[in-house]
Amino acid sequence: MVKKIEEGSHAVADVVRLLNPGVLAMYPITPSTHIPERLSEFEANGELGGKIIRVESEFSAISAVVGASARGIRAYTATSSQGLALMHEVLFAASGMRLPIVITVANRALSAPLNIFNDWQDSISERDSGWLQFYGEDSQEVVDLMIQAYKIAEDKRVLLPTMVCMDGFFLTHTYDVIDVPEDLKGFVPDYKPEHAFLDPKKPMTQGAWAMQEPYFKLRKELEEAQRSIFPVIKEVHDDFAKVFGRSYGDGLIEVYGEGDNAVVTMGSFSTNLKVLADKLGFQVIRIRCYRPFPDKELAAALKGKESVAVFEKDVSYGTGHGAVYNDVRTVYNGKMVNFIVGLGGLDVPVSALEKMYKQVPEMKDAETRWQI
Amino acid sequence: MSSEVISSGHSACAGCGEIMGERMVLEAIGKDVIVCQATGCMEVTTTPYPKTTFKVPWVHVTFENAASVASGVVEADRKLGGDATVLAIGGDGGMMDIGFRALSGALERGHDILVVITDNEAYMNTGIQRSSGTPKYASTTTTPAGKVIPGKLQWKKNIARIAVAHGAPYVATASVGFPQDLAAKVKKAKSIRGPKLIHLFTPCPVGWGFDSSKTVYYAKKAVETGLWPLYEVEHGKLKIDQKPSFAPVEEYFKGQKRYKHLTPELIAEIEKHVKDRWAELEKQEAAGINLQLLP
Amino acid sequence: MVGGIIKDVGNISSNKTGSWRTFRPVVDKNKCIGCGTCKMFCPDVAIEIVDGKAIIDYDHCKGCLICKSVCPVGAISSEEEAK
Numbered sequence: 001m002v003k004k005i006e007e008g009s010h011a012v013a014d015v016v017r018l019l020n021p022g023v024l025a026m027y028p029i030t031p032s033t034h035i036p037e038r039l040s041e042f043e044a045n046g047e048l049g050g051k052i053i054r055v056e057s058e059f060s061a062i063s064a065v066v067g068a069s070a071r072g073i074r075a076y077t078a079t080s081s082q083g084l085a086l087m088h089e090v091l092f093a094a095s096g097m098r099l100p101i102v103i104t105v106a107n108r109a110l111s112a113p114l115n116i117f118n119d120w121q122d123s124i125s126e127r128d129s130g131w132l133q134f135y136g137e138d139s140q141e142v143v144d145l146m147i148q149a150y151k152i153a154e155d156k157r158v159l160l161p162t163m164v165c166m167d168g169f170f171l172t173h174t175y176d177v178i179d180v181p182e183d184l185k186g187f188v189p190d191y192k193p194e195h196a197f198l199d200p201k202k203p204m205t206q207g208a209w210a211m212q213e214p215y216f217k218l219r220k221e222l223e224e225a226q227r228s229i230f231p232v233i234k235e236v237h238d239d240f241a242k243v244f245g246r247s248y249g250d251g252l253i254e255v256y257g258e259g260d261n262a263v264v265t266m267g268s269f270s271t272n273l274k275v276l277a278d279k280l281g282f283q284v285i286r287i288r289c290y291r292p293f294p295d296k297e298l299a300a301a302l303k304g305k306e307s308v309a310v311f312e313k314d315v316s317y318g319t320g321h322g323a324v325y326n327d328v329r330t331v332y333n334g335k336m337v338n339f340i341v342g343l344g345g346l347d348v349p350v351s352a353l354e355k356m357y358k359q360v361p362e363m364k365d366a367e368t369r370w371q372i
Numbered sequence: 373m374s375s376e377v378i379s380s381g382h383s384a385c386a387g388c389g390e391i392m393g394e395r396m397v398l399e400a401i402g403k404d405v406i407v408c409q410a411t412g413c414m415e416v417t418t419t420p421y422p423k424t425t426f427k428v429p430w431v432h433v434t435f436e437n438a439a440s441v442a443s444g445v446v447e448a449d450r451k452l453g454g455d456a457t458v459l460a461i462g463g464d465g466g467m468m469d470i471g472f473r474a475l476s477g478a479l480e481r482g483h484d485i486l487v488v489i490t491d492n493e494a495y496m497n498t499g500i501q502r503s504s505g506t507p508k509y510a511s512t513t514t515t516p517a518g519k520v521i522p523g524k525l526q527w528k529k530n531i532a533r534i535a536v537a538h539g540a541p542y543v544a545t546a547s548v549g550f551p552q553d554l555a556a557k558v559k560k561a562k563s564i565r566g567p568k569l570i571h572l573f574t575p576c577p578v579g580w581g582f583d584s585s586k587t588v589y590y591a592k593k594a595v596e597t598g599l600w601p602l603y604e605v606e607h608g609k610l611k612i613d614q615k616p617s618f619a620p621v622e623e624y625f626k627g628q629k630r631y632k633h634l635t636p637e638l639i640a641e642i643e644k645h646v647k648d649r650w651a652e653l654e655k656q657e658a659a660g661i662n663l664q665l666l667p
Numbered sequence: 668m669v670g671g672i673i674k675d676v677g678n679i680s681s682n683k684t685g686s687w688r689t690f691r692p693v694v695d696k697n698k699c700i701g702c703g704t705c706k707m708f709c710p711d712v713a714i715e716i717v718d719g720k721a722i723i724d725y726d727h728c729k730g731c732l733i734c735k736s737v738c739p740v741g742a743i744s745s746e747e748e749a750k
Contacts (some may be wrong), residue, residue, distance in 0.1 A: 022451040023444055051447045056477030060440035063433060063474065067408065067444025070431045073451055075444065093433045098670030159669060195669050198406045198429040198445060200456050205673040207409075207432035208419035218421070218671050379677035380712040380727035381684055387731035392710045421671050423679040551707055577731075585732035588708050 008139035009034030022073035025061040031168035032106035058083035069099040072197030081108035095130025100153035117345020119313035133291040252294035256284040299331035313342040341371040387584025389574035400558035410462025411435035436470040439478035464505025479538035492576035504529035517633035535569040547573040549591030581629020608664035688730030698742035705734035
């Protein structure tokens with residue numbers, strides 16, 4: 001294995017090339033654009049196995065990817081923010097059709113006001129779309145998640161589309177020492193679907209409509225599928241660790257440090273919280289797999305804590321909290337507070353986190369405070 | 373009973389011109405096809421889970437993305453070593469309105485797909501609302517003919533010419549009233565690489581307000597009056613397939629509830645429009661110019 | 668039922684849409700020349716040509732009577748369905 005100093009987006013493109021999707025649909029949107037740019041360079045130099053379709057919108061990007069996956073081939077796209085929002089309608093179709101597409105989301109704020117910088121509102125707003133969602137802490141983890149995501153999504157026990165989320169700019173545009181494998185050592189087998197493939201030799205109908213009862217049953221089946229795959233995610237994570245030598249908690253959540261008080265968070269600024277945790281002596285619980293929501297693992301990790309503070313870069317408007325807080329609340333009944341930080345790319349340095357964390361003792365249960 | 377491509381038992385209305393057209397297209401293509409269907413009547417009447425009319429591979433995703441889905445299907449198919457005719461098919465709403473961006477993108481990129489627009493001139497699946505395919509002065513539920521406004525006020529969008537302007541190597545108009553002409557066009561389209569588009573006229577008894585036995589009658593009458601010209605544009609060169617007898621357009625309007633409010637003045641305006649269009653068509657055919665190159 | 672995929676293609680034929688009919692097309696076999704025009708236009712895929720004659724599948728024919736209107740030799744008439 002060769003470690004390289006590389007931009008996060010380029011590392012993602014490197015690993016996508018290795019994963020060898022047959023069809024890649026691309027539409028530029030900041031901050032995800034460096035991924036298709038690098039993939040296009042690969043194609044121009046004859047180094048890409050798949051075919052890139054340069055579509056006229058993100059709506060068509062996800063639609064073309066759905067078409068390719070429905071035909072029975074591995075498919076990929078990357079997007080951000082407004083692009084993901086434009087895909088919204090098709091996201092529900094992809095999960096309902098059980099097509100194991102993997103996309104990279106370079107997390108960015110949603111308009112209005114227009115803002116190109118990082119927060120999680122784009123992918124958080126798709127948390128109920130039936131897709132799996134993973135959030136990486138650094139570009140190395142995002143690379144590793146891409147590999148695991150295809151293996152998880154295409155597993156016959158899963159067959160669900162998957163978003164691998166990376167913080168825009170903080171990860172997509174920064175250089176880091178990243179180990180991109182030179183080959184995948186057969187870790188991700190070729191995609192050979194048995195359920196969904198449009199082949200004139202074996203005709204099938206995909207994307208039918210359904211009356212109340214079959215609709216209800218199919219949607220219930222989708223949720224049951226989400227809830228049943230925790231062991232697969234852990235298994236793929238553990239197998240990955242054996243082959244590639246890197247692991248991230250149990251694959252669902254990562255617990256850092258010790259303490260009677262805990263902070264729950266996701267994404268790249270977990271690193272800042274870990275730095276602060278070393279100083280102040282709390283525990284950081286980082287959610288890596290947000291959908292399906294690892295409630296049992298979180299409940300076990302939070303059991304007996306004196307307080308829990310959830311730091312997040314999104315808002316579940318009208319609830320008084322962020323979406324992550326609301327989810328964590330379902331597994332923890334003790335004192336729990338919420339900090340909304342970093343919206344629109346507002347920097348969240350350790351010093352700001354420290355100021356906020358020191359307010360926890362004075363805060364009431366369920367109170368939410370905003371970074372500014 | 374069933375044909376090679378679809379089976380009976382679907383719930384399209386009695387006398388449906390659209391399912392008639394879709395079957396004709398699929399029979400002309402044959403079984404080596406993958407159908408990408410836009411939402412609409414041809415989706416909801418054919419595939420009520422767990423049943424399907426289709427005996428060929430068929431996929432539906434959303435209303436506005438049949439051409440984009442087809443883009444992904446065809447590139448995947450070729451990558452997997454297939455050579456199926458990839459058909460993107462949808463109505464006037466699905467292709468000329470909400471799916472227009474996807475259609476334009478797919479034509480511009482040059483995928484090896486066949487697009488068929490089954491045009492019944494309104495949003496029939498939702499209950500006869502106006503689309504850009506609705507003809508001028510037709511009454512729909514969102515352009516009802518009233519005391520002041522006589523139905524839709526705009527001419528129909530000329531989607532075939534828009535496809536030509538994209539540089540599509542083969543574009544044709546057709547009508548279910550002329551199945552041999554349609555089959556020949558589908559077969560020709562199938563033999564040409566790149567994006568092809570057939571704009572297919574498919575009367576709707578329910579939406580237009582005529583007796584279900586008259587679907588073929590109106591599909592022929594629209595052609596005979598010159599309202600629906602049958603032509604092909606192959607690599608930019610226009611060829612008129614059938615010179616109409618120019619029966620009075622009134623013959624076509626008669627018996628359709630959507631036109632029952634038409635006054636002699638409105639009919640005269642449409643008649644003039646038909647004549648003007650035909651004069652242009654014939655001029656372009658005679659000139660032998662490449663329409664793709666027109667500014 | 669993963670993904671609502673249907674592999675039993677054409678299985679909608681179990682829907683007997685013949686019950687929709689208010690008028691029934693009737694083929695006069697003496698007049699029918701077996702040209703297939705009715706079959707070509709039938710929206711319900713409910714006509715076959717067997718031994719040179721049109722046969723109507725009354726399980727599925729919805730009674731639109733397009734066949735009657737397109738028959739070049741007037742071999743198809745219609746009758747009101749018995750109540």
